[in-house]
Amino acid sequence: MSGVRVRALGPTGEVVHEQPLGHGVDPARLLGEAGLTPRWSGAHRGDDGDLVLDFAVPETVLPGEVALPYQRPAAYAVVVAEPVQGLRCLLLTSFTDDPAGRWGLPGGGIDPGEDPAVAVVREVWEETGQRVHIDDPLLVSSGHWTGRSRAGRLEDFHAVRLVYRATCPHPAPTVVHDVGGSTEEAEWVPLDLLGGRTLVAWTRPVLEQAGL
Known part of the structure; x- marks a missing residue:
């Protein structure tokens, strides 16, 4: 049985955040709680069989924040x-x-x-x-x-x-x-x-x- 993951992609397509998505959880809210501003991008099947939900996050950090x-x-x-x-x-x-x-x-x-x-x-x-x-x-x-x-x-x-x-x-x-x-x-x-x-x-x- 495959799972579901939510993935945030930065302005150049880089993966800036990824985590599993629980049943009934709103993926946009999940990314928002991680400090991101998501916009739906699409979905695909990952190499491991998981369904991956992609969101674009043009602003990946808060003002003045450094990873x-x-x-x-x-x-x-x-x-x-x-x-x-x-x-x-x-x-x-x-x-x-x-x-x-x-x-x-x-x-x-x-x-x-x-x-x-x-x-x-x-x-x-x-x-x-x-x-x-x-x-x-x-x-x-x-x-x-x-x-x-x-x-x-x-x-x-x-x-x-x-x-x-x-x-x-x-x-x-x-x-x-x-x-x-x-x-x-x-x-x-x-x-x-x-x-x-x-x-x-x-x-x-x-x-x-x-x-x-």
Whole structure:
């Protein structure tokens, strides 16, 4: 099942803001709350299957406002196991701040001075309750956009994602330990049911690279 995203395009066609659109939410109001002045531009189907609603935003910042550069390195894991005998599953998480109900890989921000492999083991435990071992690096994924943070700051945001293959020797029922964080829930999803899940856009190419 595909999701719906709303996207704001600046005067030269650059993407200045993008986020999932929840059911029944007015996309123009959503962009207005992000400090933008939207004008309907059209719609298209994204590479990930999502319906993308495009709005032109001729004025992307408030008077005197400057986008603050912000880079966030993070580490994620592709974890496949058999929590139920004979049923191969992928470990996924959903997010508290995503009204579209999309799913993604477990992982998150790397603390200052923290080894990325250590970070991903920690994050997987916090978000899913699973103990994993890192196998090898899979790929590096990057995203860059200008938009509003959850706190309302206008940020020139650069996401750098280090993705690893990982093994879970003893898969168990999932539990979110990081209560109050960005993880809504975690789940072992059978591989043959992945097509029915709405995934974060950058996750699809990662799973293809992993052969899933």
